[in-house]
Amino acid sequence: MSVDVDKPAQPPADAPPPQPEPIKAIPVRHYGRWVAAIVVVGLIALLFRAFASGNVNWGAIPQYMFNADILKGLRNTLLITVLSMIIGIVLGVILAVMRQSKNPVTSSVAWFYVWFFRGTPVYVQLFLWFNLGLVFQYIDIMPIYKDEWSDFMTPFLCALLGLGLNEAAYMAEICRAGLNAVDEGQTEAAHALGMSHARTLRRIIVPQAMRVIVPPTGNEVINMLKTSSLVIAVQYYDLLQAAQNVGRDSGVVVEMLILAAAWYLIATTVLSIGQYYLERYYARGSSRQLPPTPLQRAKARLTGGFHRAGGAA
Amino acid sequence: MTSKITTSTTAGTSGGPMVLAEGVHKSFGAAHILKGIDLEVAPREVFCLIGPSGSGKSTFLRCINHLEKVNAGRLSVDGELVGYREHNGKLYELRDREVAARRRDIGMVFQRFNLFPHMTAIENVMEAPIQVKGESKAAARERATKLLDRVGLADKAGNYPSQLSGGQQQRVAIARALAMEPKLMLFDEPTSALDPELVGDVLDVMKDLAADGMTMIVVTHEMGFAREVGDSLVFMDDGVVVESGHPREVLTNPQHDRTKSFLSKVL
Numbered sequence A: 001m002s003v004d005v006d007k008p009a010q011p012p013a014d015a016p017p018p019q020p021e022p023i024k025a026i027p028v029r030h031y032g033r034w035v036a037a038i039v040v041v042g043l044i045a046l047l048f049r050a051f052a053s054g055n056v057n058w059g060a061i062p063q064y065m066f067n068a069d070i071l072k073g074l075r076n077t078l079l080i081t082v083l084s085m086i087i088g089i090v091l092g093v094i095l096a097v098m099r100q101s102k103n104p105v106t107s108s109v110a111w112f113y114v115w116f117f118r119g120t121p122v123y124v125q126l127f128l129w130f131n132l133g134l135v136f137q138y139i140d141i142m143p144i145y146k147d148e149w150s151d152f153m154t155p156f157l158c159a160l161l162g163l164g165l166n167e168a169a170y171m172a173e174i175c176r177a178g179l180n181a182v183d184e185g186q187t188e189a190a191h192a193l194g195m196s197h198a199r200t201l202r203r204i205i206v207p208q209a210m211r212v213i214v215p216p217t218g219n220e221v222i223n224m225l226k227t228s229s230l231v232i233a234v235q236y237y238d239l240l241q242a243a244q245n246v247g248r249d250s251g252v253v254v255e256m257l258i259l260a261a262a263w264y265l266i267a268t269t270v271l272s273i274g275q276y277y278l279e280r281y282y283a284r285g286s287s288r289q290l291p292p293t294p295l296q297r298a299k300a301r302l303t304g305g306f307h308r309a310g311g312a313a
Numbered sequence B: 001m002t003s004k005i006t007t008s009t010t011a012g013t014s015g016g017p018m019v020l021a022e023g024v025h026k027s028f029g030a031a032h033i034l035k036g037i038d039l040e041v042a043p044r045e046v047f048c049l050i051g052p053s054g055s056g057k058s059t060f061l062r063c064i065n066h067l068e069k070v071n072a073g074r075l076s077v078d079g080e081l082v083g084y085r086e087h088n089g090k091l092y093e094l095r096d097r098e099v100a101a102r103r104r105d106i107g108m109v110f111q112r113f114n115l116f117p118h119m120t121a122i123e124n125v126m127e128a129p130i131q132v133k134g135e136s137k138a139a140a141r142e143r144a145t146k147l148l149d150r151v152g153l154a155d156k157a158g159n160y161p162s163q164l165s166g167g168q169q170q171r172v173a174i175a176r177a178l179a180m181e182p183k184l185m186l187f188d189e190p191t192s193a194l195d196p197e198l199v200g201d202v203l204d205v206m207k208d209l210a211a212d213g214m215t216m217i218v219v220t221h222e223m224g225f226a227r228e229v230g231d232s233l234v235f236m237d238d239g240v241v242v243e244s245g246h247p248r249e250v251l252t253n254p255q256h257d258r259t260k261s262f263l264s265k266v267l
Helices: A031-053 A060-064 A068-100 A104-119 A122-130 A155-181 A184-192 A197-234 A239-250 A253-282 A294-304 B057-064 B096-103 B121-131 B137-150 B166-178 B196-211 B223-229 B247-252 B257-266
Strands: A138-141 A145-148 B019-028 B031-041 B046-050 B072-077 B084-087 B090-093 B106-109 B184-188 B215-219 B232-237 B240-245
Touching: A060 A239, A060 A253, A068 A104, A068 A155, A068 A197, A068 A239, A068 A253, A104 A155, A122 A155, A122 A197, A155 A197, A184 A197, A184 B096, A184 B106, A197 A239, A197 A253, A197 B121, A239 A253, B019 B057, B031 B057, B031 B232, B031 B240, B046 B057, B046 B223, B057 B072, B057 B184, B057 B215, B106 B166, B121 B137, B121 B166, B137 B166, B166 B196, B196 B215, B196 B223, B223 B247, B232 B247, B232 B257, B240 B247, B240 B257
Parallel strands: B046 B215, B046 B232, B106 B184, B184 B215
Antiparallel strands: A138 A145, B019 B031, B019 B072, B084 B090, B232 B240
8 A cells, every 4th residue: 555655754743734825716607697798788778778768857867856845755665665664563472372272262353363464455445444334424432532523544554554554464364474483392381481461472482483573574674665656545645645746746757756766776775784684683593603794794704804704504 | 510509308298299290191182202201300419310302301301390181190299290180080271370389399401401581690690589489689589699609500690591601501590490509409311401611510510519409300312310329210112211210320221122222222
């Protein structure tokens, strides 16, 4: 055997171990990628040209970007999105817990709620809230409040109830999936320590369920932002309503629709960034090392040179 | 172990046996798992349960702190019925809150550790004293630090379970159970999910605990531990107690054929 012949001489004991020589090889050339990139760029250029030369007054878009009416509509859209989601999440969590309750009455009520609100279009629900005055003429909460229904049920309240209560049905299902995803052993361990059912839920199960609940909830927020444009049905003044009004008054209808689309895109982008950090927060403890934030990744690339951004998994 | 803190292990207040089972039956649907278990665990005793998988030993352990409901028979811990209150010869089912209160005094260690993954090691240990006993955060932290030190993990206090080895996780789980100052500790195959080289650390902690006078019921496949530390040993098969006695006697001189054939496979 000639193995020993090839063995290099032992380095001195205190010297650092020799670095193995990295492999030098000619990487595979990906010609397909270049072709695809050229095709895509070409198509984009064609599309761009078509839009630029089309009968669209592009100058109107930056001109109306920060128009007071548009901004008021945007503010209302954000407001109704946030408030409806709050109603949806709070009620959704309650419904999910009710659904899992051992009490047959509570779990049936939760089931029925989800069945109804998930089973009818939100557009129809908005109309129903709007026309509920046909059923109730007055609202009379004896000592506190009494008014005619039509004065009480403003477009804002219609929109809030219509969107929020509908959302609660979806959030209930998302939360239920999250609660079910937590290992049974967690409940047992908490119970074995003498923790009550409610405390186990609050301290042990819900924090772990959040990891499953947050990503689809982020989707729901983004969805809600766009679905909120349906509140036109109840005459609530949202971004789309504002864009249409401004467009009609100033003769730039299509331009304002593009402007509305741009604002929706900006808002959803901001929300996506928020979602990323929220997911990262609830991932703690579940993976050995949190993924770096884009900011940390950029910093590492600038200072550390070629460190792998992902880190050891 | 870096230090030895003698936790005042209460030997039970009733003066009677710590655990008393009389004709305990348990079935899951059509599956009859426990078919009349009679046994007695004295205070300060290390009581080992062995047997093939599916023999009902884990189920019996889970019945003791009411994670499973027994279907028939009587099961009591330190003189109090598990899951019921007896009044004028009638049994009243306990409310969830009362069940939870009784579980405070019984620590349990699981095969799969079941540490809370969203909390660090020390937070795992502090959780129940703060949430259940209403202890102050500072007091809980101080005791948790001592307990982690006792199981040899003082330097891992800030680690999340996913950053610990299986043996370290199980030792944190033992510390977590001890934090409630239980009078009885239940171990459900505590070393079965561990790499062989990590088993020793966990068994050392358990030996230390036994030496301290803790009443322990241990479902195990570690015959060496049973022989060395156990005060009594029960061999279960198919939902019944086949043989019981002092571990050394049962392990070296089994009387029943079923025990003999089981031991010939595991020893």
